[in-house]
Amino acid sequence: MIFSEIYGLYYKCVEEILKEAVKKNINACDIRQIVRKYAFSESISAVESALLSQKWLLLKGDGKTSIKHAPSIPITKAEKMWLKAILSDRRIKLFDIDIDGLDDTEPLFTENDYCIFDRYGDGDPYDDKEYIKNFKLILNAVRNNRPLKIGIKNRKNMLIEIKMVPEHLEYSEKDDKFRLICRETNKRSVINLGRIVYCETFYGKFTEKKKLEKTVEKQIKIELTNKRNALERAMLHFSHFKKEAVQIDRNKYRLIIYYDSLDETELLIRVLSFGPLLKVTEPDSFIKQIKKRLERQSRFLGVKQEQEQ
Amino acid sequence: MPYNELIKNFENIREYIREFYVYGFKSRREYDKKSSRSYDDARRRIESWLEDYIKFGHTDSGKNFFISVDTRYTFHNPLYRVWKTKSFTDGDITLYFILFDILYSNTVSLTINEIVDKIDSEYLSEFNNAKMFDKSTVRKKLKEYTDAGIITAEKNGKTVYYSRAETLKINCADALNFYSEVAPCGVVGSFLLDRTENYENLISFKHHYITQTLDSEILFKVFIAIKNKSEINITLINKRKNKLKQNGLVPLKVFMSAQSGRQYLMAYRISVKRFVSLRLDRIIDIRETNAADNFDCIRESFEKTRKNIWGVSTYIKDAEKQSVEFTVYFDNNEEYILKRLQREKRCGTVEIKSPNTARFYAEVYDANELLPWIRTFICRITDIKFSNASLQKQFMSDLDEMYKMYGIDRGAVQ
Numbered sequence: 001m002i003f004s005e006i007y008g009l010y011y012k013c014v015e016e017i018l019k020e021a022v023k024k025n026i027n028a029c030d031i032r033q034i035v036r037k038y039a040f041s042e043s044i045s046a047v048e049s050a051l052l053s054q055k056w057l058l059l060k061g062d063g064k065t066s067i068k069h070a071p072s073i074p075i076t077k078a079e080k081m082w083l084k085a086i087l088s089d090r091r092i093k094l095f096d097i098d099i100d101g102l103d104d105t106e107p108l109f110t111e112n113d114y115c116i117f118d119r120y121g122d123g124d125p126y127d128d129k130e131y132i133k134n135f136k137l138i139l140n141a142v143r144n145n146r147p148l149k150i151g152i153k154n155r156k157n158m159l160i161e162i163k164m165v166p167e168h169l170e171y172s173e174k175d176d177k178f179r180l181i182c183r184e185t186n187k188r189s190v191i192n193l194g195r196i197v198y199c200e201t202f203y204g205k206f207t208e209k210k211k212l213e214k215t216v217e218k219q220i221k222i223e224l225t226n227k228r229n230a231l232e233r234a235m236l237h238f239s240h241f242k243k244e245a246v247q248i249d250r251n252k253y254r255l256i257i258y259y260d261s262l263d264e265t266e267l268l269i270r271v272l273s274f275g276p277l278l279k280v281t282e283p284d285s286f287i288k289q290i291k292k293r294l295e296r297q298s299r300f301l302g303v304k305q306e307q308e309q
Numbered sequence: 310m311p312y313n314e315l316i317k318n319f320e321n322i323r324e325y326i327r328e329f330y331v332y333g334f335k336s337r338r339e340y341d342k343k344s345s346r347s348y349d350d351a352r353r354r355i356e357s358w359l360e361d362y363i364k365f366g367h368t369d370s371g372k373n374f375f376i377s378v379d380t381r382y383t384f385h386n387p388l389y390r391v392w393k394t395k396s397f398t399d400g401d402i403t404l405y406f407i408l409f410d411i412l413y414s415n416t417v418s419l420t421i422n423e424i425v426d427k428i429d430s431e432y433l434s435e436f437n438n439a440k441m442f443d444k445s446t447v448r449k450k451l452k453e454y455t456d457a458g459i460i461t462a463e464k465n466g467k468t469v470y471y472s473r474a475e476t477l478k479i480n481c482a483d484a485l486n487f488y489s490e491v492a493p494c495g496v497v498g499s500f501l502l503d504r505t506e507n508y509e510n511l512i513s514f515k516h517h518y519i520t521q522t523l524d525s526e527i528l529f530k531v532f533i534a535i536k537n538k539s540e541i542n543i544t545l546i547n548k549r550k551n552k553l554k555q556n557g558l559v560p561l562k563v564f565m566s567a568q569s570g571r572q573y574l575m576a577y578r579i580s581v582k583r584f585v586s587l588r589l590d591r592i593i594d595i596r597e598t599n600a601a602d603n604f605d606c607i608r609e610s611f612e613k614t615r616k617n618i619w620g621v622s623t624y625i626k627d628a629e630k631q632s633v634e635f636t637v638y639f640d641n642n643e644e645y646i647l648k649r650l651q652r653e654k655r656c657g658t659v660e661i662k663s664p665n666t667a668r669f670y671a672e673v674y675d676a677n678e679l680l681p682w683i684r685t686f687i688c689r690i691t692d693i694k695f696s697n698a699s700l701q702k703q704f705m706s707d708l709d710e711m712y713k714m715y716g717i718d719r720g721a722v723q
Contacts, residue, residue, distance in 0.1 A: 002526045003319040005397035006457065007500045009390070010315065011405065018406060040390070042314045042357040050399065057403045057436050066432045067406055069413040074474040075501070077458025078529070082497035083479070086488045095484035101477045109532045112608075114493055114563040117620065122652040139483065142511045170381075172515040173491055174567040181513075235331045236569045240517050242379035245334040246368050253334065260381070273681035276710035287715065293688035294717050297708065300638065300691045 002078065009039040013047055018058065019070045025063035028052060081108035090126050094135045116173065123176025124194045134199040138180055142166045147202040148182075152195045163202050164189060183208060188215060190262065216261040221282040222271065224253040230277040237270070254281075268293075312350060314357055315396035320593055323523050325351040326376070326391060327590065330520060333375030336368060358390050380517035384510035386490060388522050389499040404442060404450050407432045412460070412473040420468055421448055482508035490514050493532070493563065496525045518570025524589040531574055531589075534560045534597050538604035540579070544594040545587065552593070556580075559601040561608050563589070564621050573621045577607045584611055584623040614674075616656050622675030631676040631700075633657075635693040636668045637686050646689060653682065666691065676700055687711075 005011055016034045020026055028048055035044045051059045059065050075083075083099060085107035086092060125131050141148050150162050164182040170190075171178050178193040186209045224234055231253060235245065242258040259267050268289055271278050280287050316322055325348075328335060340348045352374055356363050364377045378387060411419065411427050419427070425444050433439040451471055454460040463470050482505050489498025491514070502508065534541050542556040557579040564573040564586065572589040601607070614624040639646035647667050650659045657671025673679065676695055683693070683704070695701040712719055 001457075002494070002496060002529055003392060003395050004457070005395040005401060006405070006459075007393055007503075008315070008395050008397070009393040009503075010397070011402065012393070012503055014402060014406065040314060040357045040394075041360045042353075046314060054436055054439075055399045057399075057433060057439050058406055060435060066435045067410045069410055071406055071409060072476065073409055073504075074459045075477045075479070075504075077456075079497055079501055080458065080477065082492070082494055083501070086484065086492050086498070089488070089492065091487075092484065095481060095487065097484055098480035099477065101475060106536065108497075108529070109493055109535075112562070113532055113535050114565060116567050117564045117618075117655060118566050118568045120652045121654070122648070139511060143509060168510075169512045170515050171487070171491065171512055174516040178512075179515075232331075233569070236518075236520075236571065239331050239520065239570065240380040240515075242377055243333075244366065244377075245332060246366070247334055258379070269685040269687075272687050273684045275680070275684055275707040276714055279714050291715050291717060294708075294711055294715055296688040297690060298712060298717055298719050300689070301693070301705075301708065 010047060013038045015071045018065055018067050021059060021065035022067060022070050027063050080105040085109045093132050119174060119176050124178055134196050135193060137199055138166055142168055147206040149200050149202040150196055151198040152191060153197060159197060163206060185209060217258055218261050219256055219258045220280055220286050222255045223279045223281050224255060225277050226251045227277060230274060234274060313396060314354060315394050317396050322351055327520055327523055329355060329374060330376040334373055336371035336373045338371055358394060359387055362387050380519060381513060381515055384513050386519045386522055388519050389496050392496050409473060415473050415475055418470040418472040420470060486510060487512055494525050494529050496522050516567060521570050521572055524572055527589050527592050527595055530595045531560050531563060537597060538601050539597040540599055540601045542596045542598055543592050545591045546593055559604060559607055561611050583625060586621040586623060617673050619655055619673045620678035622678055624674055630672040630674060632672045632696040633676045633679055634668060634670040635683055636662060636666050636691045637689040638666050638691050
């Protein structure tokens with residue numbers, strides 16, 4: 001069972017409070033501080049009063065606890081089964097893992113039990129030793145904010161070298177690819193890990209321009225017609241974007257989607273995938289791109305239709 | 310009942326969270342299925358649990374409340390917090406910490422009587438007028454924790470000895486960070502992360518559908534049923550929010566979408582002898598019944614149908630497969646279009662017809678499922694043919710409607 005109080009943040013708070021209380025007498029201020037860190041915005045008064053009023057018989061009036069050892073709770077069966085399941089995943093080799101004691105545990109799922117049916121078929125090569133080595137080096141460089149020197153093949157298949165400071169990795173389940181978000185000396189960049197030919201720590205002097213251009217956040221306004229369950233499909237499909245939605249008529253909705261300028265083409269084709277059920281109303285530059293595609297399409301199938309007639 | 314930040318039943322909040330996150334435009338008035346007090350309490354709770362992600366707006370029908378998460382800049386699924394809100398009694402939490410303090414090491418092994426004596430003499434006696442726990446309450450709790458795998462119970466003759474389960478040594482924070490976001494039932498990874506100190510978030514996620522987690526309990530039970538090769542009975546909610554029961558299902562596999570976040574249970578329905586797909590977000594209860602006969606055979610025959618499934622529509626006896634084919638044009642410097650066809654196709658074939666054209670062909674159970682994907686190639690489709698005439702008509706009329714919508718003068722462009 002997943003929905004259980006033993007995984008709850010109130011239990012977590014009390015565990016942390018008792019860890020302190022076995023070391024020293026604890027007061028209301030200490031409790032509040034811990035609750036603020038671990039639980040919800042309205043939890044402070046509930047946890048504090050339950051402990052101090054001795055509804056929960058764990059803290060005495062003087063702030064001492066009857067608990068003798070710093071609490072530590074064993075891992076549950078569900079947690080073990082989940083851990084065992086991820087150990088069989090093909091991407092697990094990317095990570096340093098040190099887990100003992102799962103020999104008698106059955107995995108919660110195996111690759112036969114589920115599939116991601118619309119994931120693209122050219123994911124990163126997770127079994128490739130060089131890829132694994134690069135991934136680990138990059139992850140470590142991200143952790144330690146250490147500059148890297150990376151050789152990649154560009155779209156024209158030419159090898160180019162980039163020196164940069166890695167910021168973080170980004171993973172897309174749909175593409176099944178990792179990308180490195182980084183800062184070069186004069187700009188921000190995104191590098192596909194699958195394109196990396198070599199990767200080394202850079203020990204030379206790395207000077208960044210003080211003000212790097214920021215990622216540009218753009219927005220489009222869309223009018224949605226709720227036919228063929230388009231409302232639910234679109235709201236789910238675009239749910240990972242920051243967005244706003246308003247109902248403007250019985251069957252019409254207006255959406256504002258905020259996106260990174262680098263993702264414009266992808267967003268464009270995703271809007272097109274809904275056909276006439278989504279109409280972009282702003283900005284003109286985005287509408288222009290849609291029109292250009294439709295005009296070209298009209299030429300292709302228009303000719304064909306005429307020939308058939 | 311006075312307001313409590315914690316909740317007893319997850320199902321009561323599951324739909325609210327989905328609505329606040331996925332839709333977000335509804336005002337209080339439009340949540341008509343429950344009382345306004347239930348709406349107010351749900352909203353207040355969600356505001357407390359997810360305060361950093363709460364936004365308000367104003368519409369003609371009133372103020373609307375919604376959850377806004379830009380997942381690309383959020384390293385952890387904030388909705389996991391919702392799974393950490395289960396209510397409990399004063400006795401539950403008190404006993405929990407006392408029991409694990411008594412059984413502080415796995416070398417400590419005690420009977421129920423010894424445990425009850427220790428609770429009274431070493432813990433509760435320090436409080437004035439403390440309510441004592443009777444033996445059956447303690448035994449029930451120990452059973453619950455034994456089922457959860459955190460306590461072990463061993464019989465020696467007629468006496469049961471309780472001790473804590475062995476503490477597992479795990480050191481894999483980066484992997485937990487990653488898999489808690491991408492693996493099925495990732496919320497379990499989030500529970501493990503709660504036990505991990507000082508970890509860093511080094512990986513963010515693009516195209517990340519976080520509402521999947523709301524179905525984690527159902528998904529967990531589905532996996533257990535598949536593992537046990539059991540038949541199941543389920544209760545689900547249809548589009549009109551009515552409860553329905555479906556009995557006699559053999560769960561085979563879970564299909565997940567990386568492009569919408571939807572999850573489907575693919576199952577065999579014994580009464581009608583056919584495969585069915587059921588949305589996990591519509592299932593509200595699942596019960597294992599008896600062992601499924603021929604589980605492996607049924608699963609094998611399902612796998613054989615996979616090559617003709619584009620989305621989740623499955624084989625219907627005697628129904629003919631539908632063919633779909635289209636050709637795309639790409640310029641000399643646009644080979645990525647060919648690559649797109651090859652990497653994005655889920656079944657079927659891609660054939661290079663000329664240096665600048667390629668043809669996709671597939672036979673599927675439901676060609677309608679391909680329409681959104683085909684439309685992503687608008688501006689390049691030189692030829693398209695569906696065996697299902699109504700789909701052919703729909704595709705062409707949708708295109709016409711788009712031309713009109715954007716004021717494309719077809720006479721002028723031809």
